[in-house]
Every structure is written in structure tokens, then in C-alpha cells.
Amino acid sequence: MKQSNNCSRSSTTSPREKNSTFRKKRKPDRNIKYRKPYIIPRENQSSIAIxxxxxxxxxxxxxxxxxxxFKKKIMKATIFSWLIDVGIVQEDVKIFSMDEKNKGKIKRDGILCLCCNKILSVANFLVHKGVICDKPYENVYLAYKKDFSLLYYMTKAWNKLEERKWRKMNVIETKDNASDFYDDACMICADGGILMCCEECNSTYHQVCMGVEDVPEGSWYCPYCVCKFCAEPAHENDWLLDCPQCRKRYHWECHQMIEQRNLDLNSIPIAPFCLRSCKEVCDKLARNMVGKRxxxxxxxxxxxxxxxxxxxxxxxxxxxxxxxxxxxxxxxxxxxxxxxxxxxxxxxxxxxxxxxxxxxxxxxxxxxxxxxxxxxxxxxxxxxxxxxxxxxxxxxxxxxxxxxxxxxxxxxxxxxxxxxxxxxxxxxxxxxxxxxxxxxxxxxxxxxxxxxxxxxxxxxxxxxxxx
Ligand SMILES: [Zn+2]
Ligand SMILES: [Zn+2]
Ligand SMILES: [Zn+2]
Ligand SMILES: [Zn+2]
Ligand SMILES: [Zn+2]
Incomplete structure (x- = not known):
């Protein structure tokens, strides 16, 4: 087993040229004050949920x-507080429902009702004004732009945030000009030291953490870069599929073999999910859980x-x-x-x-x-x-x-x-x-x-x- 002695941080050769899966990594400095640029393989950039x-x-x-x-007021985690801080609406602006007589004022905690001087949530404000609806944010309007509901301002704030994130993403350093492709810390214990490097991705592992007794002679692949069923990497001229729920990868043939064993006449194909249980979890989340109060x-x-x-x-x-x-x-x-x-x-x-x-x-x-x-x-x-x-x-x-x-x-x-x-x-x-x-x-x-x-x-x- 060949082992590189130079600190990998100063190395500029590509990992493949080194032809070694076992390299010495610098122990991470726990007192690092700066933030290293995020390094994401270029091909993954577009698919990352920001x-x-x-x-x-x-x-x-x-x-x-x-x-x-401590003297500052503790932040309130509310919609109005967020809209005010993002600069989309201002505090004390008048807000009303349906007809303009039912007025309130925007406060960080909610709507200050002008008839009773109480702070109410958007839904409670509407109930208080006798408005029955199941979409509260679409039924309150800001006094200075009477055609737009509060929902419009929420969308605007979200878009502003998304746009800023995309701009930030574009300045991310990619692996081509990054000083070190590999992680400085073991994926299992998050500590540094002598680490095994995956042939395919940038993750690194301690030999003991992986329970590997003898470091393999040739290429070594980490658990994410092998098929979840057969533990082999992608075949030549082929690639591994990615399960949208568990994010584990698999060979199409291995998946087919498992599926054929379980298949009954009425069942529908489950790809791109690796297993039926992954599809069930994803379906349940989408159908009954995500967004449901x-x-x-x-x-x-x-x-x-x-x-x-x-x-x-x-x-x-x-x-x-x-x-x-x-x-x-x-x-x-x-x-x-x-x-x-x-x-x-x-x-x-x-x-x-x-x-x-x-x-x-x-x-x-x-x-x-x-x-x-x-x-x-x-x-x-x-x-x-x-x-x-x-x-x-x-x-x-x-x-x-x-x-x-x-x-x-x-x-x-x-x-x-x-x-x-x-x-x-x-x-x-x-x-x-x-x-x-x-x-x-x-x-x-x-x-x-x-x-x-x-x-x-x-x-x-x-x-x-x-x-
Ligand atoms: Zn009132
Ligand atoms: Zn470890
Ligand atoms: Zn890997
Ligand atoms: Zn396989
Ligand atoms: Zn899965």
C-alpha cells in the first residue's frame, strides 16, 4: 500500500494521478477562525437544494x-418580523381586511387591531372582523397598495432570498481550482489524521472507523459510491442510479433482481426508488405530511x-x-x-x-x-x-x-x-x-x-x- 507523506493540503496533483487511496491528511485545526470556501463537485451544483x-x-x-x-429585544420568529427585517414591509403600516374600516397596524408580533388595541395573528384578526376564509394571507391587504394581499409580499420576500442565495452559489469555488479536493475530516467520527480517500468522491475515512483491516491494493470506494445491494462501484460505461428518498445509489440490474423477487401481478414499478419502502415513505410525506398543519x-x-x-x-x-x-x-x-x-x-x-x-x-x-x-x-x-x-x-x-x-x-x-x-x-x-x-x-x-x-x-x- 502506497502512502503519501506530504500534507495533502499543499498537494496540487489530482487524486487520480496519485494512484493511491491512502493519504495523510492534516489534522483539522479546531480554532480555525475563517470559513473555507464551500467545495462542491461542479456536476452536483445545480441539483443542491439551497x-x-x-x-x-x-x-x-x-x-x-x-x-x-441581551439588552436587544429578543427576535420574534413571525412572518411580520421576517418581512420587516427583509425590508419588504414597514412596521406600523396599516393593514385591513375586505373593507377599509376594519383596520389594524403591522407589528412584529402580529396585527394590532385598532378597535380593541389587541395584537392578533392574521387568522385571528380575520375571525375578529367576521371574515370566514381558509386562506388568511390572501385576505388581508396593505393600506398603501390596495390590490395586493399579504401573500404577494411573502412571495416577494421569498424570491428576494432565493435570488441572493443563487448569487452566493455562483461564487463557490469548484474542485478544479480548490487547493484540496478531499475532506479534512473522517465521515464517521469527524476527526482528522491518516485517512482513506474514496476514488470517486471527496469523502475520507479512518481505517478503524470503517472497520477495514487491510487497506485495499487498488482503488477504494466509500459506502456512497457503491451499489447499496452488491457493494460494487459503477460498472464500466454505466452509472449508479440515485434513490430520491434514501439517497443511496444502486445498479439498475441489482434493483431489478430485488424487485422481481417481490413483484406481484398488481404492483407498479417503483423506480427511481431503490426499494418499495423508500417509495412508501416518500409518498406518505408528499401526500399526508409536508405542509400539513x-x-x-x-x-x-x-x-x-x-x-x-x-x-x-x-x-x-x-x-x-x-x-x-x-x-x-x-x-x-x-x-x-x-x-x-x-x-x-x-x-x-x-x-x-x-x-x-x-x-x-x-x-x-x-x-x-x-x-x-x-x-x-x-x-x-x-x-x-x-x-x-x-x-x-x-x-x-x-x-x-x-x-x-x-x-x-x-x-x-x-x-x-x-x-x-x-x-x-x-x-x-x-x-x-x-x-x-x-x-x-x-x-x-x-x-x-x-x-x-x-x-x-x-x-x-x-x-x-x-x-
Ligand atoms: Zn379589535
Ligand atoms: Zn473516523
Ligand atoms: Zn465516495
Ligand atoms: Zn449492485
Ligand atoms: Zn432508497
Whole structure:
């Protein structure tokens, strides 16, 4: 086995020319203050969901507020607060429903009704004014442009955000001029050192983390670059298909073999999904879950959101619902930014695939209180890299409310395990209060083959989803 001794960061030769799968990687500097440019293989750039990609810009460390920031008013995670900060509407602008006598004023928390001086959510404002409708944002208008409903401003704010993200994406450094193609950290433990490099993508692994006793002589392929059924890489003049739900890859022939075994006369083909269970999960999410508001007790509700692009399976045709979901995604992201420190290492940005994230939100009266991000790798495994609660609602059982809701949804999807990364200080509380436990050998193996997010400062723990 050939092993390169020079630090790979200074190497400019392409990985293929090196003809070695085993290279010495520099141990990542944990105190790095700058952010390395995101490196994404060029061919993947257009397919990355920006919302999801950007969400990965956090570490699991909670943000420490500078002392003077405490004096500032705590951010409200509401539609109006977002629209005001994006510069789309101004505070105190008059807003009305149907006829102009029913006026209110825009406040960060909601609508200040001018007849009773109470702050109300958009839906409650309409009820208060005797307007019955199921699309509240389409039924309130801003005083200075009477033909446009609030929905128009929400769409405008979302488009502005999307445009900015695309502009940012275009300055991303590609692998051709990047100083180092490979990740600096192991995909399993997120630490540096001597790492095995995949022949196909930019991920790297410790030999021990992969449980590989002898480093292979020739090319070595990581778990994402091989077929999920036969563990072989793509054949010559052929490529691996990509399952839209679990994101695992597979040979068409291997998929056909499995399918023929299961096929009964009435069943329909499931491609491009790798397995029937993946198609079922995706169908359930699209049909019954994404964008659907679920009422809880005491006026709380929870919703599962997903970044929707044209042509995606999760695309919601109804414009009111779609705009509402997009706006809430934007607000949920702001809440995450408030709660977590920006990520300080580049490893998570270099991962080969950022698609497939879902966002669960807990709400009360138009305000988002808790947020969690989820990725469903199939029925065996779901990961939840982030969960955060708005500052004003911490230590009030909100995290528990959202966790219970997520768990019941995962139960409906027939998911078996939920994994989370936890900082060492919080592990005991996850274990005692939420029933998590340390990973056993079979879970470790399961995680090894999935593209989960790892952080330097955290440990992965898991929880069995009880039926
Ligand atoms: Zn009133
Ligand atoms: Zn490792
Ligand atoms: Zn690979
Ligand atoms: Zn195969
Ligand atoms: Zn699949």
C-alpha cells in the first residue's frame, strides 16, 4: 500500500494521478477562525437544494450572546418580523381586511387591531372582523397598495432570498481550482489524521472507523459510491442510479433482481426508488405530511416543511399553502441562526450530498417557537442534526412538544431509529429525559453506510422509535 507523506493540503496533483487511496491528511485545526470556501463537485451544483445546503452552516454549539446583545429585544420568529427585517414591509403600516374600516397596524408580533388595541395573528384578526376564509394571507391587504394581499409580499420576500442565495452559489469555488479536493475530516467520527480517500468522491475515512483491516491494493470506494445491494462501484460505461428518498445509489440490474423477487401481478414499478419502502415513505410525506398543519393542545400546532422546487415530488400546487410553507422555512432558518454558532470547519460543506432535509416547526399564533431539521435515510434511520427553541420559550417543555410530534410522525412512516448528535454536556439529559442511548454495534454499522452529518464537538446517540 502506497502512502503519501506530504500534507495533502499543499498537494496540487489530482487524486487520480496519485494512484493511491491512502493519504495523510492534516489534522483539522479546531480554532480555525475563517470559513473555507464551500467545495462542491461542479456536476452536483445545480441539483443542491439551497435551503438545505445553507442550513448545514451551523455547529452543534449553542450561540453565546455577547453581553450587550441581551439588552436587544429578543427576535420574534413571525412572518411580520421576517418581512420587516427583509425590508419588504414597514412596521406600523396599516393593514385591513375586505373593507377599509376594519383596520389594524403591522407589528412584529402580529396585527394590532385598532378597535380593541389587541395584537392578533392574521387568522385571528380575520375571525375578529367576521371574515370566514381558509386562506388568511390572501385576505388581508396593505393600506398603501390596495390590490395586493399579504401573500404577494411573502412571495416577494421569498424570491428576494432565493435570488441572493443563487448569487452566493455562483461564487463557490469548484474542485478544479480548490487547493484540496478531499475532506479534512473522517465521515464517521469527524476527526482528522491518516485517512482513506474514496476514488470517486471527496469523502475520507479512518481505517478503524470503517472497520477495514487491510487497506485495499487498488482503488477504494466509500459506502456512497457503491451499489447499496452488491457493494460494487459503477460498472464500466454505466452509472449508479440515485434513490430520491434514501439517497443511496444502486445498479439498475441489482434493483431489478430485488424487485422481481417481490413483484406481484398488481404492483407498479417503483423506480427511481431503490426499494418499495423508500417509495412508501416518500409518498406518505408528499401526500399526508409536508405542509400539513397538525393541531396540538393549548393552541400549539406543528408542521413538517420541505424546500420545494418545481418538479419536485414535494411540490405543493396550492399557492397560498406553498408561500406559507416557504415563508415559514425562511423564518425557521432565522431561528436556527439565532441559536447556533456558524460552523467552523469545512467538513460538512464538503459532503457529497445535502439534499433531503425536512424542517419540523412548532408554532403558536403565527410565531415559530421550536425548529428541528430531519433527514430520512429510509425506514431504518432518521437523523436530526439540529433542534432549537426560541429564546423566550426555553425551559418550558417546547422541545418535548416538538419531539413528541416528530416521534409520532416517524412512527407513521414506520421508521425504526432516530439519531442525534449531542454535545457531551447534554448527553445525560437526552438519555434520561428522552430515552436516547449510546450506539450499539449494529447502529454503528447502519450509520456507517449513510451520509449523516458529523460534528467535531459531538457524540451520536440513538433512540428506538416505539410503535
Ligand atoms: Zn379589535
Ligand atoms: Zn473516523
Ligand atoms: Zn465516495
Ligand atoms: Zn449492485
Ligand atoms: Zn432508497
Amino acid at each position: 435551503e438545505d445546503f445553507e442550513k448545514l452552516g451551523f455547529s452543534t454549539r449553542r450561540r453565546q450572546r455577547p453581553k450587550n446583545e 397538525n393541531e396540538l393542545d393549548e393552541g400549539y400546532s406543528w408542521t413538517l416543511l420541505h424546500h420545494m422546487e418545481d418538479g419536485s415530488r414535494m411540490f405543493i400546487e396550492d399557492k397560498h399553502l406553498r408561500t406559507m410553507c416557504n415563508s415559514k422555512l425562511a423564518i425557521a432558518r432565522r431561528l436556527m441562526e439565532e441559536c447556533f454558532e456558524p460552523i467552523q470547519d469545512s467538513a460538512n460543506f464538503n459532503r457529497i450530498d445535502f439534499k433531503g432535509f425536512y424542517t419540523a416547526i412548532l408554532e403558536k399564533d403565527d410565531e415559530i417557537i421550536s425548529v428541528a431539521s430531519l433527514r430520512i435515510h429510509g425506514t431504518k434511520l432518521v437523523e436530526m442534526p439540529f433542534i432549537a427553541t426560541s429564546e423566550a420559550y426555553r425551559c418550558k417543555g417546547m422541545c418535548r412538544k416538538l419531539m413528541d410530534a416528530i416521534e409520532s410522525a416517524l412512527c407513521d412512516l414506520n421508521v425504526e431509529n432516530l439519531i442525534i448528535p449531542s454535545i457531551p454536556e447534554r448527553i445525560e439529559s437526552w438519555i434520561e429525559r428522552y430515552g436516547f442511548c449510546h450506539l450499539d454495534e449494529s447502529m454503528k454499522k447502519e450509520i456507517m453506510v449513510h451520509n449523516t452529518l458529523m460534528f467535531h464537538d459531538s457524540i451520536i446517540i440513538s433512540r428506538w422509535i416505539i410503535k
